[in-house]
Amino acid sequence: MMKSVILKPLINRVLTSLLVLFLLITFVFVLIRLAPGDPSQKFLSPKLSPELSAQVQKSFGLDKPIYIQYFAFVSKILTGDFGVSYNYRQPVLSVIKDYFLFTLIFASISLAIQLFIALLLAKASFKNQGKVIDKFLSGLSVIIYSIPSFVVALVLIYIFAVKLNLLPTSGIGTIYSDENNFLENVKDRITHLLLPLITLSIAGIVVFYKYLRDNLVSTSNQTFITNLRASGYSEKIIYSKHLLPNAIQPLISIVGIEFGLLLGGALITEVIFALPGMGRLTLQAILNRDFPLVIGCTLIAGIMIIVTNLVADLIKIKTDKRLVKELIK
């Protein structure tokens, strides 16, 4: 009974996501077709003879009327065929696959770090409310929030790579690292990814910290916490079983958005540290006018945000039964 009542709004929610996805595809198509410049000349050679250029255009279907191109475009994407990258001469999905795998791992590690450190800091700040450490952390979070990620990255490179000469600054591993044993390889990977991870995580840590701290404070002022305290529960149990779950609850949708954005690619971090991720792939594709690859990357980024938002909403509904009532209304 309950399930069928929830099902309709849930389907509605999914359908809305699909509509947004469709609009996204259309929007990207319109933008790319509006842009000036002939892709066949830009790509192969500017000296291409008109006949050869026409042949190339034909082979990519660029000579047909715009609406036919559009329908071909949408139907191909819906069947999972993103076309062949002009630049890599490979199907787009297989180009994206490797880059996406890296981004997925990188983003997941970064998100875990963000949540873990934010939780620790928020706890420290909450336990020492109004004391020096709380004020220090709050002030620091405001400052760090205003620092652009490329400045953070360059400061880190300057300190750890240039001055202390401890960590490498680009790539994900040393060349010929295959010859090393497993442990050395792991160490190599960690040293290469340490600075990028700090760069990518620091902004998220600040945002999560701020939300968590404020949520903890506002939850602790509610009457049920006072009630629990009066009943004689220990502070530890109150914190871990009642305060924390209630404070994390509103954070879920923010985590969803953040994770979606991270999966689209950490553009600046990847560019500075020369990492093989989605962000850098997108930038290169855009600069090369590699239409199919641009479309593929952008759509993957958009889909990731839509999906993570949806999943975050579902988790929220699962964990908080009050939301079901709102949804049905």
Add this chain to the structure above:
Amino acid sequence: MISKIKIWQFITSVSVLIAVVRSNYIISLMNLWFDILKSLVNEGVNIFSIFDYSLIDSLFSSLLIFIIPIVFIINSRLKKIFSSQLKLSNAVLTLLMLAFIFAPLITLQNPEFQKDIRVTKLLQPFSVVKYVELKKNIQTDFNELQILKSKVDEIIPKSYKNEIVYFDSSLITNSFKYYQTERISEIELSKLKCINGKPVVRTKMFLLGSDEYGRDVFTRIIFGSRISLLVGFGAVIVSLLLGIILAFIAAENGGVLNLVISRITDLFLTFPAIFLVMLILALFGSNVFSIIVVLGFTGWMSLFKIAKSEIISIKSKEYYLSAKLIGLKNSKLLIREILPVIIVPVMVNLIFQFSNVVLAESALSFLGLGLGNNYPSWGAMIESGQRYIEQSWWLIFMPGFVLVVTLLSINELGRKISKSFNPTFE
């Protein structure tokens, strides 16, 4: 003591200070104004051929340096608007605005000026370089326009100047010998500006160092504030217009239009803004106009949401209904009845949006998609400094520091304003 100063007093006193320190230069600019106006009256002189960007820039800043303090002292309304107390964040933003307006007066240099790169490249902050000046060629044919041109060349800073020679060390014998890192050159003494038979050696200080082409970092940072603020203001205005007008349409009409606009808003919120901006800039080319429009187009969604919910609640209020029944036009309804009510949340949103745009502009310049190639920009400076991170830290940290301080001040201002109107806001 400092907290007693009001913002308008600060603006006035800093402008007066600039005027006093640069009085020589301003007087020569005034002379130039006089000459130009004189030749305008004289027919037959094609004066417009001498105008270029930096000339107009310098001329107008020489006027504004007088107009701004006078206007602030005379106009009591302006005094009222800028009557809040001076805080660190206000002061930084005020100084930035003044740098924006008076850039040529503050620096007295062209941001692209470079000469003798061997000597001047990658200099540390506060380094001092010696130079001698060559005598100018005396022109033989005097034409009114040429006189004016030579005057302009003398006063307005150009990106290249033949008459200056930078050197490390020198030796005076029959001729003037000078060293430029391992290279020895000679100039005849008669060609140099001399006093008592000895060439006049002057020095120039690079306050924040110089970059790989020997350009002064301080000058470029001051001029870089123009791009950041210009793009910031422009994009915020675009977002404001888009957000408010769309919100008004959606809230007033409801129904299908509301649904469509809300879906489009969702779409824009879904699309990762930085990719959208990059895509459009790469496709349509990047100039000031396209960057402003693109950043404006990607930043109106939160404003739209705030404004829409506010307008929906205003819609059923009696004062609004009566204004509507009187027959006010939509544009008047929006400006007279709605804007005054929603101005505070909108303004706070715009200020945070402004900081986002400044950040986005510098990030774009950093990625090489901005305006950094044609005009100094903080992001582009940091990007080009990256290559010299090992030997020249100032190329990255000076513009980076200015950028961070700017963003901090803007965010602080936004937080203060929202706090003063909404005490529960943290």
